[in-house]
Amino acid sequence: MILDTIKFKEPGTFEDTRFEKVHTIIFQESKEPSVLVANEIASLIRTKEAKNEVCVLGLATGSSPIGVYQELVRQHKEEGLSFLNVVTFNLDEYYPMERSNLQSYHYFMHDHLFNHVNILPENINIPDGTISTENLKAYCIDYENKIKALGGLDFQLLGIGRTGHIGFNEPGSHLNSRTRSITLDHITRVDAAPDFLGIDNVPRKAITMGIGTVMDAKRVVLLGWGNNKAGILQETIEGLISSEVPATYLQEHTNTTFILDEGASSELTRVKTPWIVSTCDWDDKLKLKAVVWLSGLLRKSILKLTDSDYNNNGMAELLNQEGSAYDLNIKMFNKLQHTITGWPGGKPNSDDSKRPERAIPEKKRVIIFSPHPDDDVISMGGTFDRLIAQGHDVHVAYQTSGNIAVSDEEALKFSEITLSLCKDCEVSDQIINFINSKNDDEIDLDILRKLKGDIRRSESKAATRYLGLSDENVHFLDLPFYETGTVKKNSLNQKDIDIMVALINEVKPHQIYAAGDLSDPHGTHKTCLDALFGAIDELKKEDYMNDCWVWLYRGAWHEWETYQIDMAVPMSPDQVLRKRRAIFYHQSQKDGVMFQGNDSREFWVRAEDRNRLTAKRYNDLGLADYAAIEAFKRHVF
Structure with missing residues (x-):
């Protein structure tokens, strides 16, 4: 028995949990x-x-x-x-x-x-x-x-x-x-x-x-x-x-x-496929999830699913509610079709009733929040490129310096180059001597942390310049929670949120893009997202926030499931290559990146593979065949 003092929610009926062998x-x-x-x-x-x-x-x-x-x-x-x-x-x-x-x-x-x-x-x-x-x-x-x-x-x-x-x-x-x-x-x-x-x-x-x-x-x-x-x-x-x-x-x-x-x-039967275990409340979100799942299970495009396909896979109740597979298939196909757009900032002078973004204002003010100094191009480089090309006022804000992810070897290389140009550079001498005598658990000197942060800054600017963004629209926030010099970070506090508030207030954006990929191995993405949500909570009463939409991207570790996607931005083969080149400017994070997580591939390879897989999933469902797709989920506050 559970101790009497515990006040947890009920786990569900026996029918809901019949596949589960532990409470x-x-x-x-x-x-x-x-x-x-x-x-x-x-x-x-x-x-x-x-x-x-x-x-x-x-x-x-x-x-x-x-x-x-x-x-x-x-x-x-x-x-x-x-x-x-x-x-x-x-x-x-x-x-x-x-x-x-x-x-x-x-x-x-x-x-x-x-x-x-x-x-x-x-x-x-x-x-x-x-x-x-x-x-x-x-x-x-x-x-x-x-x-x-x-x-x-x-x-x-x-x-x-x-x-x-x-x-x-x-x-x-x-x-x-x-x-x-x-x-x-x-x-x-x-x-x-x-x-x-x-x-x-x-x-x-x-x-x-x-x-x-x-x-x-x-x-x-x-x-x-x-x-x-x-x-x-x-x-x-x-x-x-x-x-x-x-x-x-x-x-x-x-x-x-x-x-x-x-x-x-998310992989438990009662969560992933609840229609298999009990009666469902079939809202549109669950209908789309079920139809996408069935299409994948049977390897059929959505428009080819039949009444018997639904009946034989635990969805007779849904079919009864919708009337026929034909009607349901058309409805769900159209829902997915309407997520696809080549105009992430909205298509000017067009009917936007069946598009994921508004047509007005034609030119939007946009902030892309990037937890680390490369998440922007890794996760949404194609969309970033498209927003600039389509004339929007785009700003990118790097929430942390990313200095902890720069290896000592990389910092040593830059210090030695500096010393070769300036023989009397005491700072470079100090950094080189420290690195050469550093213990495994020793915290970096402030000047070494600054150098590592500057390396990330210069790489970020190189990438954004390549995409055509002006330096004045690139913001380095250096949120205090991150600046500890160690892997262990501080808790989010009001100073972090105040920095976010100040930038949002300055730009007054129509769109905010932020990282919703919470599988980051050491939690920086979640803290950065919490900082954004804290800022939004303080600002949501401002008039300009009524016109601000928040789009969450993933890509560094996971991608949104197809049924979760609210906006799918396709990329041509040429755009895939432009995104790759933008990622390559982050040289300190290439070839043996320090925080790789459980995936041995380089980040640019992961990003391309995931973008291609998203496009393939759309194509398998019966939609157009694109080279790659970047996916976004809208956050409503």
């Missing part, structure tokens, strides 16, 4: 459920405190539990939640790993939780990444025995990796495994690479609690956020129990809840 609850985003999980933990701590008992918590690291820890800290500071009766055991730690290293889980836990609450230091247990090899086995046995001596874990908080690992229990881990040393899967190391500024710096081993340790916990909550986790979560929740996906063992735990946001749940 799963879905929320729109991660903030609300993070607070609810923190409330459950806080209630457990208080209940144990009232009984004069120790509360034993198993804790996780990574981005998933950060919101939970933030709420626990808030409750400690504002509501008097005490941690004096709490003993914690962390799931894992890299090996070898110094505690002071910014990438260590020891550092993570103290930074996000322990330094801000009144837990006793002797009650904090985190696997020791400095233990000697010869003492490692005995250390793991002792760690396990400490947990058992306290009666086991009262509550275990988990995230999940793309291999299906919980803790660092990689594929092949046994149900009865206990705390031990383990070799990390390559995919796990790839996912960790951004935090370590490259996969070569990621340790190959770790210490982890075992599956058996986790399964002995009295209560388990697993958090899953974002599209990147959708595939493995579907396999974990709906698939067979297998050591190849260690998280599937949780299907046999009697008190486990998986808590997912919209993105992480």
Whole structure:
């Protein structure tokens, strides 16, 4: 049973969840459920405190539990939640790993939780990444025995990796495994690479609690956020129990809840194809999703789908509502057709009733917000080019400097060139000496960070000049949340939002383009989008905002699903090449980019492949055959 203190939404009827083998609850985003999980933990701590008992918590690291820890800290500071009766055991730690290293889980836990609450230091247990090899086995046995001596874990908080690992229990881990040393899967190391500024710096081993340790916990909550986790979560929740996906063992735990946001749940049957599991409320959005899915399943264009196709694939109810496949097919085909436009700023002197953008005003003021100094051309370079060519007043705003993504080798190259031109350049000497003696976990000097930022600025200007944009319309915002000198960023604050507000107020745009690709490995895209939404919230009462439309692009990691697209901008083969050339100006991000995520292709290759795939999907549905398409979803505020 779920603890009485938890106040989660109902997961749905049995019919809705009949494919799911573990209790799963879905929320729109991660903030609300993070607070609810923190409330459950806080209630457990208080209940144990009232009984004069120790509360034993198993804790996780990574981005998933950060919101939970933030709420626990808030409750400690504002509501008097005490941690004096709490003993914690962390799931894992890299090996070898110094505690002071910014990438260590020891550092993570103290930074996000322990330094801000009144837990006793002797009650904090985190696997020791400095233990000697010869003492490692005995250390793991002792760690396990400490947990058992306290009666086991009262509550275990988990995230999940793309291999299906919980803790660092990689594929092949046994149900009865206990705390031990383990070799990390390559995919796990790839996912960790951004935090370590490259996969070569990621340790190959770790210490982890075992599956058996986790399964002995009295209560388990697993958090899953974002599209990147959708595939493995579907396999974990709906698939067979297998050591190849260690998280599937949780299907046999009697008190486990998986808590997912919209993105992480997107591959579950009840979300992806709800018509298969229960009666649906068939609005236009769901109709389009179902028809696109059916067309893909049967490899037929939309206009070739028949009554029997719908009846044989769980959509008899929809067909009954619409009358016939013919009528439904025409309706959905036209809906998709009307998303396609070669005029992203609106086509002048035309009927815009069946176009995604307005014809008036003929010349629009446009702001393209780019989280990093290359997202603009990577994700919407063709549309960017088209907006300039069609005479709109286009501005591009780079929200962060992107300096952390410039390698020391690249900075060294520029410093050495500068020194060759100016023999007495003390700054270049200082940078060169620092790089040559730099430790792995050392934060860059301010002058080195400035150089790296200037490299990104010069590349950005080269790309925008190539597209024909005037330098005065290029804005470098350098939002403060990013400027830490490390992979770990600060939280969004009012200063960030004020900078966004000032630019929007200055331009008074008719269109805003912004990155809606929230699969960014270290969260900069989401923070930048939150900054935009915060600015819009402050400005939405201004008269000019009534005429402002917001278009969200993707492309660096994922693309919008076809049924989600509100505007599809086709590109000719020549425009594809122009986009490629614009991306190539970002030379520091080519050939071994630092924050590549789980895709080994260069960003220009990813972008072209995704744009071509979007065009192919439209063509497969029976629409025109284009070389490539960039896709946008309208955000209504």
